[in-house]
Amino acid sequence: MSEHDLFPFAREWLSDMDVSLAGNLKKWAESELMEKRLELKEDYSGLLEPAMRKLFLDIGLQRLLWPDKYGGDGHNSPGAALTMTAALEQVARGDTSIALLLSGMWALQSCMAMEGKENAEACEAFAGLFGSKDELAVTSLVLPLFRDEPQAHAKLAKGAWAVEAKDARPIACGADAAVFGVYCSTGGADEVGLIALPGDAKGVKRGKPFLKTGLAADRNADVSFDKAKAPEGMCVAKGLEACRAALAWLYLGISASNVGALFASYEILKEWGDNRVIKGKGQIFKNNPLTASVMAEVAKEISLDRMLTYNLARVLAAPDVYGEAGEESTYVTACMVAHQVAQSAEKAIGNAMEMMASAGYATEWNLERYWRDTKTMQLCLGPYELAKMDYAHYFYQSQAR
Amino acid sequence: MKTIDDFTRPLENISPMDDPLGLIVRDWAEKYVIPYRRRFDEDYKDHKLIEPAFNKLMGELGMQRVLFPEDVGGWGFGRSDQLGTSMYRIMEEVARADSGMAVAYGVVYWPLLMIAVEPHVNYELCKEFAPIFCDTEEARFAANAMTEPQGGADIENMDILGGSTIQTTAVLDGDEWVINGHKLWPTNSGGVCNLFGVVCTTNPGSRNPDDFAFIFVPADTPGCTQGPPYQKAGMAADKNGDIWFENVRVPKSYRAHGPGLDAMYFKEMVTLGNMASTAFVGGALLNVWERLYEFVSAETYKGQPLKEHDAVAAVLADIARDIDVIRIVGYQSARMVDRPDIYGVRWSDEQVAKARLYKYWASDLGMDVTGKAMNLMSAYGADRDWDIEKHWRDLKIVQLWLGGKQLGQVEVARWFWDLETV
Numbered sequence: 001m002s003e004h005d006l007f008p009f010a011r012e013w014l015s016d017m018d019v020s021l022a023g024n025l026k027k028w029a030e031s032e033l034m035e036k037r038l039e040l041k042e043d044y045s046g047l048l049e050p051a052m053r054k055l056f057l058d059i060g061l062q063r064l065l066w067p068d069k070y071g072g073d074g075h076n077s078p079g080a081a082l083t084m085t086a087a088l089e090q091v092a093r094g095d096t097s098i099a100l101l102l103s104g105m106w107a108l109q110s111c112m113a114m115e116g117k118e119n120a121e122a123c124e125a126f127a128g129l130f131g132s133k134d135e136l137a138v139t140s141l142v143l144p145l146f147r148d149e150p151q152a153h154a155k156l157a158k159g160a161w162a163v164e165a166k167d168a169r170p171i172a173c174g175a176d177a178a179v180f181g182v183y184c185s186t187g188g189a190d191e192v193g194l195i196a197l198p199g200d201a202k203g204v205k206r207g208k209p210f211l212k213t214g215l216a217a218d219r220n221a222d223v224s225f226d227k228a229k230a231p232e233g234m235c236v237a238k239g240l241e242a243c244r245a246a247l248a249w250l251y252l253g254i255s256a257s258n259v260g261a262l263f264a265s266y267e268i269l270k271e272w273g274d275n276r277v278i279k280g281k282g283q284i285f286k287n288n289p290l291t292a293s294v295m296a297e298v299a300k301e302i303s304l305d306r307m308l309t310y311n312l313a314r315v316l317a318a319p320d321v322y323g324e325a326g327e328e329s330t331y332v333t334a335c336m337v338a339h340q341v342a343q344s345a346e347k348a349i350g351n352a353m354e355m356m357a358s359a360g361y362a363t364e365w366n367l368e369r370y371w372r373d374t375k376t377m378q379l380c381l382g383p384y385e386l387a388k389m390d391y392a393h394y395f396y397q398s399q400a401r
Numbered sequence: 402m403k404t405i406d407d408f409t410r411p412l413e414n415i416s417p418m419d420d421p422l423g424l425i426v427r428d429w430a431e432k433y434v435i436p437y438r439r440r441f442d443e444d445y446k447d448h449k450l451i452e453p454a455f456n457k458l459m460g461e462l463g464m465q466r467v468l469f470p471e472d473v474g475g476w477g478f479g480r481s482d483q484l485g486t487s488m489y490r491i492m493e494e495v496a497r498a499d500s501g502m503a504v505a506y507g508v509v510y511w512p513l514l515m516i517a518v519e520p521h522v523n524y525e526l527c528k529e530f531a532p533i534f535c536d537t538e539e540a541r542f543a544a545n546a547m548t549e550p551q552g553g554a555d556i557e558n559m560d561i562l563g564g565s566t567i568q569t570t571a572v573l574d575g576d577e578w579v580i581n582g583h584k585l586w587p588t589n590s591g592g593v594c595n596l597f598g599v600v601c602t603t604n605p606g607s608r609n610p611d612d613f614a615f616i617f618v619p620a621d622t623p624g625c626t627q628g629p630p631y632q633k634a635g636m637a638a639d640k641n642g643d644i645w646f647e648n649v650r651v652p653k654s655y656r657a658h659g660p661g662l663d664a665m666y667f668k669e670m671v672t673l674g675n676m677a678s679t680a681f682v683g684g685a686l687l688n689v690w691e692r693l694y695e696f697v698s699a700e701t702y703k704g705q706p707l708k709e710h711d712a713v714a715a716v717l718a719d720i721a722r723d724i725d726v727i728r729i730v731g732y733q734s735a736r737m738v739d740r741p742d743i744y745g746v747r748w749s750d751e752q753v754a755k756a757r758l759y760k761y762w763a764s765d766l767g768m769d770v771t772g773k774a775m776n777l778m779s780a781y782g783a784d785r786d787w788d789i790e791k792h793w794r795d796l797k798i799v800q801l802w803l804g805g806k807q808l809g810q811v812e813v814a815r816w817f818w819d820l821e822t823v
């Protein structure tokens with residue numbers, strides 16, 4: 001039984017194309033990653049980069065949500081939120097870090113290229129990258145570390161932005177990015193914008209890649225922008241609402257990626273539960289009431305996380321019903337779902353590891369990598385305590401910051 | 402400015418050696434571990450960075466000698482009434498720097514507890530094995546070869562299974578034991594072990610405690626083979642691997658005590674192993690506090706240090722609370738080890754259950770604390786340079802070992818609720 005049949009969600013929201021794409025990506029994950037990783041572990045050049053090239057370029061996911069007139073496949077409508085969710089679940093099942101890279105790329109694309117709101121100047125400028133069939137569109141988002149405080153500042157003069165930041169910490173890919181999406185303060189207290197900068201722009205300085213907990217396909221490094229220039233039109237999200245729209249899409253991507261990691265964890269735990277014998281008297285692991293109870297909790301978390309994630313996708317897919325992605329109600333929903341799913345994934349995979357004892361933390365069994373990856377991905381959301389200030393504002397009109 | 406020494410210890414119960422020993426180990430950690438630990442993960446096979454630190458602590462400073470009687474070159478801790486609290490402090494200080502090193506160091510004593518601790522010192526065996534540890538300035542390792550491929554926690558689950566699942570056999574042939582079996586996962590295997598304590602059965606399938614045998618095997622004995630170390634989520638300093646015993650012959654006298662007694666004192670190892678695990682959690686969390694203190698003081702939000710934000714402060718309060726309470730409970734666990742005259746023998750079901758209780762509670766709390774600390778640090782939480790993610794990976798391993806949480810829950814429930822079948 002596939003996870004499409006096992007873990008419930010509102011499947012009528014998916015198109016035939018979404019289902020077909022998910023099926024193909026499942027095969028990609030198995031053949032390009034899962035069958036090879038016992039030998040190759042988390043090797044970037046031997047395992048992850050070739051798998052990414054196949055996914056981004058040959059299968060063409062970097063073109064999927066990009067407008068057709070700029071070299072993409074033209075699925076650049078809000079409905080793509082559901083396509084993206086179905087795709088990321090399968091990608092993350094194979095490798096969570098590759099799913100995070102796609103999430104960041106699609107979040108940036110969403111504010112450049114959404115149907116009806118296309119930023120022609122930006123689409124033109126990045127058509128060669130996102131429409132490419134041979135260059136990986138590795139995207140690095142430089143977002144606030146603490147709620148809404150930008151790490152970068154941008155000043156507009158003579159039709160161009162000059163972006164400045166020192167040792168900013170991207171959520172991913174600072175070392176490899178072909179394009180940066182930099183969340184900047186742009187003037188007054190609440191004036192912000194998301195500026196797209198080519199990775200090779202003058203004034204972009206990358207630090208040394210640093211070691212981190214997980215997400216091996218993401219080679220991250222601090223980045224400094226020394227008056228890096230971008231044309232005025234490269235501010236692809238202007239104002240708080242537009243920036244929040246990009247974040248809402250990113251949060252959906254992170255949630256879907258967590259669900260995919262949970263699918264993989266479920267499969268690993270299921271194999272353990274089906275085959276492990278305990279108590280020395282022929283009791284199958286899953287048939288012990290205590291372990292069955294914990295395994296049930298894991299399945300519950302996965303089921304609820306998936307339902308929440310598809311509901312968020314539906315909210316973003318239907319702005320006529322729920323409002324635009326950057327509206328406070330939608331943004332707060334996205335933020336709540338992302339944090340909820342991330343915390344739930346941490347708990348569920350942690351519980352699965354507990355069931356497997358030493359095999360839980362042995363790299364050979366692969367479960368521990370999903371645990372490290374999902375925790376690392378959770379940190380892209382920033383501190384939960386500060387995110388709650390946004391919830392409090394929306395629900396109670398709190399002025400707490 | 403507060404320091405880790407402001408976290409509570411029951412000062413009236415600690416050993417006079419507590420601070421002198423603790424400060425020696427802290428000084429060692431600052432010089433030989435903390436500057437290098439961020440590269441330990443990649444050193445898991447070769448221990449090029451890790452080995453010099455072990456040599457300093459265990460060989461040169463002599464910490465691998467502490468358990469042995471003084472007249473065979475040791476420090477006599479096994480005959481003191483400060484074994485628990487002194488070891489708790491030492492383990493806490495080592496784990497503050499690296500809990501993988503703490504477990505590797507702590508496990509040197511684990512099999513030796515069977516023979517070097519009152520009231521059951523086996524003086525002849527202490528004398529036999531002391532030179533391995535006491536006559537050198539290089540680190541030497543001992544390991545408890547317990548776990549077998551067919552059932553991880555079954556061997557530790559003595560009350561229910563009574564040793565009936567043990568497949569490693571010991572057959573007496575004249576004046577020698579002949580041992581055959583396959584063990585996996587012991588700390589200090591993976592090629593580094595010098596002396597194994599091997600859990601065997603003299604009668605496969607038997608639940609009779611008389612058939613449970615704990616036999617020492619020097620690692621260079623013919624027929625004893627160690628496989629390479631496994632790769633794990635953390636704890637690179639602790640090497641784990643497979644061990645094969647093929648017709649390994651050792652003198653009859655290498656059995657720790659004999660029928661019935663081996664099984665009884667084996668439970669004492671479970672108590673001490675859990676106590677030490679609580680110390681590993683507590684020590685690592687002291688360092689989490691230090692590193693997080695630095696982070697939330699330096700990083701700003703809305704023009705103020707992050708720690709000055711009311712909602713963040715509440716989380717910081719919870720983190721400090723949990724660390725403080727773990728330390729208090731951990732020292733209580735150690736005190737119970739020190740004073741069997743008050744709390745009962747260390748191998749009693751009560752002591753085993755309570756030590757397991759403290760360990761699985763502290764482990765769960767430790768994971769919660771480190772997870773929250775990482776979360777407060779935003780994208781820096783996963784950065785190796787901030788050390789907290791390392792403690793998070795390492796403490797997960799503490800949470801899962803010794804049969805994991807569920808075996809702990811079962812033993813706690815069995816004792817407190819008089820269960821008969823679980």
